[in-house]
Amino acid sequence: MITRREFTIGAVAAGALIHGTSGFAKASQPGTKVNFDVPAGACDCHTHIHGDPAKYPWFAGRTYTPEEALPEEMSALHKALKIQRVVIVTPSVYGTDNSASTYGMKARGKDARGVAVIGDKTTESELDQLAGLGYKGIRLNLATSGVSDPAVARKRFLAAAERVKSRGWHVQLNTSLAVIAAMKDALAASPVPIVFDHYGGAKEELGVTQPGFTDLVDLVKSGKAYVKISISAGPRQNYGLFTPLAQMLIAANVDRILWGTNWPHPNSAGGSTTKVSPLWPVDDGLVLNLLPTWAPDATARRKILVENPARLYGF
16 A cells, blocks of 8 residues: 555656645644743643554544554654653544554653543453553544434443443543533533543634633533543634634633644545545644643643643543
8 A cells, every 4th residue: 555655756757746735645744833931741641643554554434544654753843842741542533443543652652641542342342451451531522423312322432331330531522512512411410530532622713702601611610521621623823713712621620631733633624535635734833832821820821731731631
């Protein structure tokens, strides 16, 4: 199978590669230098590894096909961002196969933890193996799989919580504010910690009054739920629209806020199993530099970048 790099070389030779619009390129690296003191032990709590498909084949039931994003590229990203630790989350394109995430975790050693995806056929022995490798939770990728029915989401969440409650793991949810609001009672009664991806699916342009955002804030305020102030999808012209959302969540409970890049910024829009979707070219240095605006106090930033991840992921 042709690799991304081989494709790129061939495309350039043929004059077919158009930067930023088509073809293949490396996963993004920061174009902006970090302009504040990042505390030692800082953690990027939301990343993915996309391995060589010849070694780590894509899930047949995926909704899109990403480019590769390799551990050495991730290490370069974190060196530039002055980030020591990482949480690698198994993306939907691998189904319940966590081997690419494990590959990335092994490359980072003791500074890496994982969040797995499991299924009904995943055995307790397999969960034991994942625990031994450094996995600390499981992800329900409801949004990418198209689950918007709160009844279905509730059933899947309760089953997931039951599977991991004896392990001290958490359940990570990639979903929408509408689903969060509709199943708020089940989430509030969860026997395990909850982690919401990407502002709980909030849309930055709709602000803090958008339906469901108050429910997210309430769950964070209660201490039951963590939320990742990580930005999904592609680059924005105005990242300032995230500021009111971030500030309200931080004010609600700074001890339940996590930060992440969402590197390598997979592009699932208009996805296909036969056509590769180029990764989004996001400047993670520019995004990280927003954190002092969201959390002006250095003590709060240390909680978000160091203490909260250390508590949840067991660093």
